[in-house]
Amino acid sequence: MRILEFKEFKKLLLEDAITDATPPVTDTTIPPTDTTIQPTDTTIPPPDMSAGLPPDPNAAPVTPASTTSLKFIFIQDAKNKKWHGQHSENGGVKRFTQYEIGPEALTRWLEDHNMESNKDLVMAALAGKRPMPNSVYSTFHKEVTSGIVKDCTDKGTVDVTFKSDDNFKNPTSDNLEVNFVRIEPSN
Numbered sequence: 001m002r003i004l005e006f007k008e009f010k011k012l013l014l015e016d017a018i019t020d021a022t023p024p025v026t027d028t029t030i031p032p033t034d035t036t037i038q039p040t041d042t043t044i045p046p047p048d049m050s051a052g053l054p055p056d057p058n059a060a061p062v063t064p065a066s067t068t069s070l071k072f073i074f075i076q077d078a079k080n081k082k083w084h085g086q087h088s089e090n091g092g093v094k095r096f097t098q099y100e101i102g103p104e105a106l107t108r109w110l111e112d113h114n115m116e117s118n119k120d121l122v123m124a125a126l127a128g129k130r131p132m133p134n135s136v137y138s139t140f141h142k143e144v145t146s147g148i149v150k151d152c153t154d155k156g157t158v159d160v161t162f163k164s165d166d167n168f169k170n171p172t173s174d175n176l177e178v179n180f181v182r183i184e185p186s187n
Contacts (some may be wrong), residue, residue: 014046069102070126073158074141075180078168084159091162098155098178099144101126105151113139128179137183 004012073096084095101109103123110119118136125132132140143149158178160171171180 010046014044069100070106070123070179071098071100071155071177072126072128072179072181073098073160074145075160075168075171076137076141076182078160078162078171087165089165091164093159093161095157096160097145098158098175099152100155101144101149101152105149108151109140109143109149110136125181126179128181131182131184134183137181 075096078094078096081094081096084093086092106122106126107116107119110116110122115122115136118133121130121133122136122140124130140149144152147154158173158175160173160180162168162171
């Protein structure tokens with residue numbers, strides 16, 4: 001594959017325009033010969049270079065931007081959860097319920113509770129980027145776990161591993177889609 005200079009590229013475009021402009025021959029009869037030659041204008045105007053390049057046929061199809069839902073578990077109460085299976089002072093596994101909510105449903109819930117000002121903080125918390133504000137966490141946790149929040153679905157359980165039986169600050173999970181939701185530490 002070779003990168004073309006602009007002049008070479010333009011020449012190729014002109015050649016393509018000429019071959020595209022030539023109509024296919026479908027008449028197989030021979031026209032009568034005329035001894036007079038008629039002048040013809042065969043100059044083709046150059047293509048409009050401001051139109052840009054044609055779309056790449058090998059490019060991935062353009063899909064509309066999708067709104068991704070947020071998958072999360074409430075990890076704040078990990079200390080009070082029962083151990084799942086064997087555990088020791090080196091930690092073990094606890095099983096949590098995973099929830100999923102779309103941005104529209106979350107926005108609707110925040111509006112219904114007059115908490116629109118916390119929208120960015122809550123979205124970041126559910127995306128696992130920061131702790132959730134205390135004022136939102138308790139109400140949201142209670143309503144999600146009781147099934148009151150519309151369009152928030154229970155996605156089953158997720159096993160979360162803790163490295164210690166008394167330190168719940170660094171949980172890990174094989175499920176890479178899930179985010180751990182905590183409250184902001186009190187000052």
